[in-house]
Amino acid sequence: MSHMGYFCLMALDRDHVLRSAAALLTRRSTATMDEVAKAAGISRATLHRHFAGRDALVRALEQLGIAECEAALDRARPEEGPAAEAVRRLVREIQPAAGLLAFLYGENQLWEGDRQHEGWQRLDTRIGALFQRGQRDGAFRIDLSPVWLTEALYGLIASCAWATLDGRVASRDFPTMIAELLLGGALRREEP
C-alpha cells in the first residue's frame, strides 16, 4: 500500500469508527472500548491505533459534534429571514446530529473541567445571537434570555433524541416537536 493510500484509508476508517462509536454511545454511554470496537467491526487494537484511549475517543466525538453543529448552523442560515423560520431550519438541520449531541450533553466529564472546548462557546454565541435577533425584531419575547433559550434548545434536542430512541416520539416528528414547543409553547394560540 502506497504512502498516500495509507493516509486516505486511515481517514476513511477513522470517520467510520467515529460514527459507529457515536451511534453506540448514544444508546449506551457506558459502553466498553471492546464494545465500541466490535460495533465498528474492528479489533480493540485497531481502535487504539486510531484513538489513544477512551478520553481521546470522547474528545474526537466532541470535535465531531461541534463540527456537525456548526455545519448545521451554516446550512440553516441563521441571519436570513424571520428568526422563527431560522430556528425551524436549525432544528431540522441539526436532527442528524441529535443523538451525538445527546450523548455529549450527558457526558458531564466534558463540562466539569475548568477548561472546555472553545467550540461550544462559539456555538452558544451564534445560537444566542439568533435568539437575540428575534428579540430585536420583536418576534421573540424578551423575558426569556437568549442564554436560557440556547440552553433550552440543547435540552429539548437531547430529550427528543432519547425519546426517539425509546420510541416515545416518532423520528419524523423530531423537527416539529422541538421547534413548535420551543417557539410556540404548549398554550393554544388565540385564533386571529
Next chain:
Amino acid sequence: MSHMGYFCLMALDRDHVLRSAAALLTRRSTATMDEVAKAAGISRATLHRHFAGRDALVRALEQLGIAECEAALDRARPEEGPAAEAVRRLVREIQPAAGLLAFLYGENQLWEGDRQHEGWQRLDTRIGALFQRGQRDGAFRIDLSPVWLTEALYGLIASCAWATLDGRVASRDFPTMIAELLLGGALRREEP
C-alpha cells in the same frame, strides 16, 4: 443506646447521607463512594452499612427522586384550576428536587435495563394526564402529544438545573424560565 433509638438515628443518618449524595452527584455524577462518604461526613465503612453498594445508593436516590416528584405533584394539585396554572405550580414545587432529577435523568443505567422503576411510569401518567386535561379544556394545543410535553418538561428541568449550577441561570428564575418557555414558547404574543 436503646434498640428503638438505634433505628431512629439510623433513619435520620440515612436521609442525611442520601441528600448529601444527591447534592454531590448532581455536580459530579461520577463521584467515588469515597467522595460520597466524605461529602456526607462519614467514613466509607459507614456508608456501606447504609447502602450495600453504589448501585443500591443510586437506586435509593431514584426512590427518593420519585418520592419527591410525587410529593411535588401532590402539592401542585394538578387537577385543580386552569391546566396552565397547575403546570406553573408543578414547576415551582419541583424545583427543590431539580438537581436530583437532573442527575437521575443522566444516569442512563437506570433506563437501559428492560425493567425500570414503576414509579416513573406513575409519574409519567399523572403528568401526561395534566397535559391531556389542558388539551381537553382547549387551553393547550393538540399537535404536541402529552407524552412529548412530559418528556420536554423533564428535559427542561434538567437543563435549567445544570444551567443554574453553572451560574448561567439564576436560581430564582427557575420556575419562570421553565414554565414560561414550556407554556408560552419563545414567540412573542400578539397584544390583545
Next chain:
DNA sequence: CTTGTGTGAGACATCAATGTCTCACATGGG
C-alpha cells in the same frame, strides 16, 4: 465502671476496564 453499639481508619482481595505488547495472518504493490 462495665458493657454494648456504632463508627473511623485502614488493610486486603477482587474485579472490570484499560493500556501495552507480541505474533501470526491477510492483502496489495512491486
Next chain:
DNA sequence: CCCATGTGAGACATTGATGTCTCACACAAG
C-alpha cells in the same frame, strides 16, 4: 513471488473503584 503494512487475537500488567474484613475508639446506658 516477495515484501511491507495494517490488522486481529490474545496475553499481560496496571489502574482505580469496589466490597469485605478487622480492630481500636468514642460514647451512652445500665
